[in-house]
Amino acid sequence: MxxxxxxxxxxxxxxxxxxxxxxxxxxxxxxxxxxxxxxxxxxxxxxxxxxxxxxxxxxxxxxxxxxxxxxxxxxxxxxxxxxxxxxxxxxxxxxxxxxxxxxxxxxxxxxxxxxxxxxxxxxxxxxxxxxxxxxxxxxxxxxxxxxxxxxGEVRTPVLIFGAGHVGRALVLSLAPLPFSVRWLDDREGAFPSHLPANAKAVRLRDPEAEIAEAEPGSLILVMTHDHPLDMAITAAALKRGFPYVGLIGSATKRARFEKRFRELGLPEDTIRSLVCPIGIPGITDKDPAVIAASVTAQLLQVRERGGAVQNLSPLTASNDT
Known part of the structure; x- marks a missing residue:
């Protein structure tokens, strides 16, 4: 406050x-x-x-x-x-x-x-x-x-790529918490008319530039409407080495993305650092508000530790099919 x-x-x-x-x-x-x-x-x-x-x-x-x-x-x-x-x-x-x-x-x-x-x-x-x-x-x-x-308060920067149902629920979930949210989507009219005070909506023009200009300690969440766009953003974020890079998706989506990341030459430990599915293991409900609550708790854990997600099996749940 x-x-x-x-x-x-x-x-x-x-x-x-x-x-x-x-x-x-x-x-x-x-x-x-x-x-x-x-x-x-x-x-x-x-x-x-x-x-x-x-x-x-x-x-x-x-x-x-x-x-x-x-x-x-x-x-x-x-x-x-x-x-x-x-x-x-x-x-x-x-x-x-x-x-x-x-x-x-x-x-x-x-x-x-x-x-x-x-x-x-x-x-x-x-x-x-x-x-x-x-x-x-x-x-x-x-x-x-x-x-x-x-x-005063130190707010952890969060970049959310995608203004779909989960993105909207997540922005609301983060509203009262010590995060500064940059919310990005490339579609006209994607954002609601009212935003929480800690969130800024930005029309996405250049995903790689957004990743390049993000603060080093930023937490990255990728949940756009387009899988190739997800791929490009996630690869760029993993290369930068942020403390948290989360991709909404299933085990199948992760496997496909991992194959492409290897083709791009990303190291195995970098690929393993990807959080996909996102959220706390054991919570499997796909309702956007439930996913948002689970992801919010995970981001608070990362913020508390000042580092990457630990003890997380990436294939224990699914955010989509």
């Missing part, structure tokens, strides 16, 4: 908003330091600090603070034990802040930094009961005597 963008949008629309942050964790807790919730005056919210009684109580506190008007920040020191009905066993400090339109100028640099593509560090300290934040130009300056926060 882009917390500063979300916060300023809610302030602009509703006049005020609260920010709940997991400030410190000792032992076991449902969320990590830096987890956020943004709360509207009516109690609606975005994000989570882990659910359960802890989240319920912090939401109540945020609503009370918003009802009282912009004021000092609260830090709640809470044990995650029997009094909450939670058995995590750890202890957390929760920071709750309120904002209104007077804060928009101070929030603007944070929104601008968050709109970039990288993580950024913020120096924080308490001033007159409220948190003052400065982007990391002052890191190392002892006068701050406060703490650091890390904001």
């Amino acid at each position: 882009r917390v500063w963008r979300q916060l300023t949008d809610l302030v602009a629309r509703h006049g005020s908003a609260a920010l709940i942050t997991v400030h410190d964790v000792k032992g076991s807790a449902p969320r990590e330091v830096g987890a956020h919730m943004v709360v509207r005056p009516d109690g609606a919210f975005h994000g989570t600090i882990g659910g359960g009684q802890l989240e319920f109580r912090m939401l109540d506190a945020a609503r009370e603070m918003l009802a009282a008007g912009r004021g000092p920040a609260w830090i709640v020191d809470q044990a995650l034990g029997p009094d909450l009905g939670q058995c995590c066993g750890g202890r957390v400090k929760i920071l709750i802040e309120t904002f209104d339109k007077r804060d928009m100028e101070d929030l603007a640099p944070l929104v601008a930094a968050e709109d970039g593509s990288a993580l950024f560090e913020v120096e924080c300290r308490m001033e007159d009961g409220r948190v003052r934040r400065e982007i990391s130009s002052t890191v190392g300056d002892d006068r701050w005597a406060g703490w650091h926060e890390t904001h």
Whole structure:
């Protein structure tokens, strides 16, 4: 979640908003330091600090603070034990802040930094009961005597070739997740009129150029309407050595493509790296939404490991016939 963008949008629309942050964790807790919730005056919210009684109580506190008007920040020191009905066993400090339109100028640099593509560090300290934040130009300056926060998000680039039923389902499945999607199809009118915020639709003109210009850590999914086009895109992607190259298809399709890849001179280990069929082994339902969910889980595994798919038998399922 882009917390500063979300916060300023809610302030602009509703006049005020609260920010709940997991400030410190000792032992076991449902969320990590830096987890956020943004709360509207009516109690609606975005994000989570882990659910359960802890989240319920912090939401109540945020609503009370918003009802009282912009004021000092609260830090709640809470044990995650029997009094909450939670058995995590750890202890957390929760920071709750309120904002209104007077804060928009101070929030603007944070929104601008968050709109970039990288993580950024913020120096924080308490001033007159409220948190003052400065982007990391002052890191190392002892006068701050406060703490650091890390904001922003690193999105893994995903190229999806093909805007058919599975492509559409996959783009929707990836929408709330830390991926940046470049969605490509060579057909006019192939894309829906509305796209998720993390997706960009591109009319495919030159498949090899798209592969050549893709970031090295991109994840590639090939599912076009045309098998020769699939072949060309997949071969180019395998030659580049991306951490994940997935091709929708059956065992028969894979075998045919492998034969052609050998004729093109691709090494055997490169050919073996192809993920086809795509998705988690053992899920065989061919409904587009099911395939999309399975592939999304697989991409999250690859992202978590920072590398290629492991322990996957490529012939355990089929995405088409």
